[in-house]
Amino acid sequence: MTSLLVTSTDEGTGKTAVALALARLAADRGAAVGYMKPKGTRLQSNVGKTLDADPMLARELLDLDAEMHEMEPVVYSPTFVKGAIRGEEDTAALRERVREAFDGLAEGTDTMILEGAGDPDTGAAIDLTDADIAELLDARALLVARYEEPRDVDRILTAAENLGDRCLGVVFNAVSSAAYDEVETEVVPFLESRGVPVLGVVPWAREMAGVTVADLTNELGAESLTDAATDALIERVLVGAMSGESALSHFRRTKDAAVITGGDRADVQAAALDAPGVNCLVLTGGHRPSGAILGEAEQQGMPVVTVQTDTITTIERIESLIHGGRVRDAATVERMQELLHAHADVDAILD
Incomplete structure (x- = not known):
């Protein structure tokens, strides 16, 4: 069984669309696919038992029958974080909760797609950053990033360093036509010279924006x-x-x-x-x-x-x-599947 954590350098990279598209691409290849977002961050309110919209969409699009509390074992709301700061949360117990939920969801699957938070450092208060989760669940990690200015490379290198040997590489998403040549001819060779493989450069598509x-x-x-x-x-x-x-x-x-x-x-x-x-x-x-x-x-x-x-x-x-580039429906994910198939090394990512 293969576990792939789809993480990102920042909010608004299109991480959810990429994660669900990869899950669908794996399923198209005949793999039994599971999905999990260990930390629910895209919440509907700041208090109470809120739900993250991404696992809800994943359950629908991937035709999963898993319970939401398994797909989203930690609801990372502001109220939860305040409790963690006050010492009201048991970090070891939370990690065990994530591990147990993962084991249950992974049973019978060939590929588990794990979705990280918008910011890879989210969860540091409970020792569950995206890098921590990759280590805990023995997953490889794919970085999804935007490129708008040269300083974006700093975030990519930092995130890759934090992931260490588990970093599979980076996929640039929604690259504008103005920046595309620069990414291909300058940014890609630079990152690869620093040990960060670039596994895709996906161009901006109007139907994926807004x-x-x-x-x-x-x-x-x-x-x-x-x-x-x-x-x-x-x-x-x-x-x-x-x-x-x-x-x-x-x-x-x-x-x-x-x-x-x-x-x-x-x-x-x-x-x-x-x-x-x-x-x-x-x-x-x-x-x-x-x-x-x-x-x-x-x-x-x-x-x-x-x-x-x-x-x-x-x-x-x-x-x-x-x-944030919200994922809205199956059509959005299907379009991302097409973009990844055309502009990313899907074999290297999924195999």
């Missing part, structure tokens, strides 16, 4: 004020804090954007409705727009949602969501 209006609405807990379709992509956030005339000029220079503004800014709302690149209007502070604005939005098919949070908090949450 989130849908529906994703945004669900994650924000927003109230929809129109019946417009919610499948349009949101790739950037614009803040409507200027005059209506200035806002219109600004909005018209963008595409696939969500405009965030107050419910009392009818001029900005009207400008957003007139801009073809705006796909959603988000009103903060729990305010509702005028009937005229809502009527125009309905006519144009523009989603309008309202949230209780303030503008700054809303911006941060949406940007985090967009940057």
Whole structure:
């Protein structure tokens, strides 16, 4: 039985999509595949018995019948971490819980896919970083990374060093066309000269970027004020804090954007409705727009949602969501399978 930990250098690398795509690719080769995310970090709330969305999606896409408490033995919520800091958690017992859950899930499988946290150092408070988990569960580790600037190499080298001999190599994901040649001709040879194999350079694909209006609405807990379709992509956030005339000029220079503004800014709302690149209007502070604005939005098919949070908090949450590259459905994972098959050494990763 082979165990592969898919970890990452940072949040928003597309780690979940890569992990599930590799699981599906292994299954396509006839392997019995299991999945586990030892530390649940993508949580729905900060308190209580929360669930990580990634194992829930894995169970659905891989047709697994495992229980959530097995797939996610440690719920790494802020409340849990506070308890660990206060000495309320037994580190040895937690490691044993992870080990026992793994043994149960791995029984009868040929390949176990383990998913790490967004940050490989998450879990240090209980001695369960991604490197600790690779050691505990005798797994090889694949790093998933982005490349946007040369300093990204520092994070890759640090993560690889922490993983030691268990580091299988790195797959670059969502590499822009502007950076692709640099990665291939300069970054790859440099990393390999430092003992870090590069097992894939996956190009940026538009259909893998951004989130849908529906994703945004669900994650924000927003109230929809129109019946417009919610499948349009949101790739950037614009803040409507200027005059209506200035806002219109600004909005018209963008595409696939969500405009965030107050419910009392009818001029900005009207400008957003007139801009073809705006796909959603988000009103903060729990305010509702005028009937005229809502009527125009309905006519144009523009989603309008309202949230209780303030503008700054809303911006941060949406940007985090967009940057996170959330895995939404089977189609996203299937597209990642295609990308990995074309641009990564899947044989070296899975064999």
